[in-house]
Amino acid sequence: MTADDPKLDTLLRSYAVPPLGADATARLLQAAAPLLAVYATQPNWPSVARAIVVALLALPTVLAFDAVLLQGVYRLLAIVLPASVSLALTLQYGALLLLLLGATFVLIPVVAGHASARAEELHV
């Protein structure tokens, strides 16, 4: 931007700023070091929370897919096996799926925290 008045423009442009002290960055890095050390060891909770929210949003879809899958498995097994055996096998498979799903959600905070820290290191 320039001022409409050329004289004022020249005058304003004449405002020079003395340079910043040469050790400013070093002093800042020294002052920020304790906080950066805390950040490096603690997960970034906002990003972890975002990952959990996204995972929770996808949860109904995952559960609906599992329900359809289990129904299909039961129908297939019931063709060749007695109904009670088919039901037992389907329930076992369902329990396994639930276990894997639970493990996935438990791991989300851990993976999200470490992944964001790692990704940010690679950006620089």
Place this chain on the structure above:
Amino acid sequence: MATDEDLMGGVAAGNADALAALCARWQEPLHQFLYRYGGGRDAEDLQQETWMRVVRSARQFDRTRRFSTWLFQIALNLTRDWHRHPPPDVADAAAIPDAPDARATLAPAEAGIDVRRLLAALSPEHRAVIVLRYYHDLSEDEVAEIVGCPRGTVKSRLHHAMAKLSALAKEAST
């Protein structure tokens, strides 16, 4: 090359190199803003404290925002809080620290005018828009976001501030 916003992610992850890279990019513009807006008072202390606030808030930083706008917003708010008392009076020359003298290149009529005093005579609101828009060439929208007012208000403040500076400069040169 990493963007400023990516580097902020690095700071949030505790990466000192990311902070050093951000400083390398923004320390000088920030210093110039703090110096001109505050009339040179405590510019280095304000610089340090602004960066410390950046680090403290790194994990709350919204990476969809522009880092530069956020940085200047922090600096402006900090300076307002810091300088509880008004900026140096136009006549209060002793309160203003010395700066490099570029007046040697000016015409004799303007050579006796101290720009710092002209800026100090403006209200903090007018001074902020002048410094951000004129010296840092930020857009009116960016200035509006930094100072926290509508774009129309920025335009109005800019117009009035320029008019006042022009009048003060004429008054000082006569």
